[in-house]
Amino acid sequence: GESVGLHLPTLSVQEGDNSIINCAYSNSASDYFIWYKQESGKGPQFIIDIRSNMDKRQGQRVTVLLNKTVKHLSLQIAATQPGDSAVYFCAEKREGTSYGKLTFGQGTILTVHP
Amino acid sequence: SAVISQKPSRDICQRGTSLTIQCQVDSQVTMMFWYRQQPGQSLTLIATANQGSEATYESGFVIDKFPISRPNLTFSTLTVSNMSPEDSSIYLCSGWGAPGTDTQYFGPGTRLTVL
Numbered sequence: 001g002e003s004v005g006l007h008l009p010t011l012s013v014q015e016g017d018n019s020i021i022n023c024a025y026s027n028s029a030s031d032y033f034i035w036y037k038q039e040s041g042k043g044p045q046f047i048i049d050i051r052s053n054m055d056k057r058q059g060q061r062v063t064v065l066l067n068k069t070v071k072h073l074s075l076q077i078a079a080t081q082p083g084d085s086a087v088y089f090c091a092e093k094r095e096g097t098s099y100g101k102l103t104f105g106q107g108t109i110l111t112v113h114p
Numbered sequence: 115s116a117v118i119s120q121k122p123s124r125d126i127c128q129r130g131t132s133l134t135i136q137c138q139v140d141s142q143v144t145m146m147f148w149y150r151q152q153p154g155q156s157l158t159l160i161a162t163a164n165q166g167s168e169a170t171y172e173s174g175f176v177i178d179k180f181p182i183s184r185p186n187l188t189f190s191t192l193t194v195s196n197m198s199p200e201d202s203s204i205y206l207c208s209g210w211g212a213p214g215t216d217t218q219y220f221g222p223g224t225r226l227t228v229l
Contacts, residue, residue, distance in 0.1 A: 008154065034218070043118075043206055043220035044157070089156060100145040100210030100218050104157040 008087065010109045019077040019112075023090030023105045028071060030092040034102065035064060035075045039086045047075070047088075077110075085112045116141050116212035118221035120205075126227045127197055134193045135224045137207030142187035144211025148180070151204040151223070160205075163190040197228045 013019050025033065031052040036044035050057045050064045050073075057064050063076040073090050087109050091102040117140040127133050137146065146163040161182055162170040169182035184190040194201050207221040 036220075041222075043208075043222045046217050046219065049217070091157075098145060098162075098210070100147055100208070101159065101162065102218065103159070107156050 008107045008109050010111065012111045012113065013080050015080060015082060015112055015114050017080055019075075019080045019084070019110060021075045021077075021088050021108045021110065023073040023075075023108075025071050025073055025090065025092045025105065026103070027092060027094055028068070029095040030103075031095040032093040033064070033066060033073050034091045034093075035062075035073075036089045036091060036104075037084075037086045038089065038107075044089060080110075080112050082112045082114055085110055115215060115217070116143055116209050116219045118207055118209055118219055120207055120221040120224050122224060123222065124225040124227075126229060128229055129198055131197055132193055132195045133197065133226060134191050135205055135207070137190045137192070137221055139188045139209045139212070139219075141212045143209035144187075145209070146184055146190045147208045147210070147218075148182060148190070148192045149206040149208060149220075151206060153203070157206065160192070163192075194226065197226075199228045202226055202228045 034049040035047040037047050038044045048059045048062050048064050050066050055066050061078045065074045087107045089107045090105040119138050121136045148160040149157045151157045159172050160175045163182050163184040165184045179195055181193045204223040204225050206223045208218050210218040
């Protein structure tokens with residue numbers, strides 16, 4: 001479905017801190033989840049994904065946690081850097097739909113202060 | 115991976131006119147999609163661009179307003195027809211199913227302003 005609201009949640013952190021960005025997804029039948037990073041004036045950039053048969057996946061400086069019981073997804077960024085400042089979106093794929101057809105969450109603005 | 119480019123990157127158009135946005139992928143992708151992102155908001159899927167056949171539209175979007183073409187596996191166009199100020203938005207093309215990856219990649223977007 002379409003996200004609503006003109007004001008995205010914001011998270012401000014100091015450089016070097018760990019960041020946690022949260023997302024509540026909408027459909028218990030979703031089986032695939034992705035985190036995207038969108039910098040100003042650019043398209044979304046893939047960060048990390050996770051399938052519903054997993055509850056944790058790690059990448060370089062990032063970790064995604066999935067709690068299917070409460071339909072919650074989180075993105076943890078270790079040692080946050082100013083270059084991590086962006087809007088972060090979670091996206092879900094509904095079971096039975098193609099891998100390319102995604103429903104996006106509201107988004108969170110991450111600001112990293114030097 | 116797949117690199118996706120869009121043209122134009124931005125445009126300012128008059129009410130009642132139409133604009134066609136082009137999307138080019140540097141490798142063959144199984145599926146291509148068009149999204150809209152209104153100012154300060156998230157992405158909403160407009161339609162799936164099907165090669166050689168009519169696009170599949172999401173609820174709230176119709177072919178007469180957003181005609182889409184996809185003549186081959188690397189190219190698609192989206193036309194925003196009979197524009198109004200409410201169509202001011204960023205339009206994003208994406209591709210999924212490039213060789214060796216199951217990640218969906220996005221183009222940089224086309225920023226449209228309708229006066």
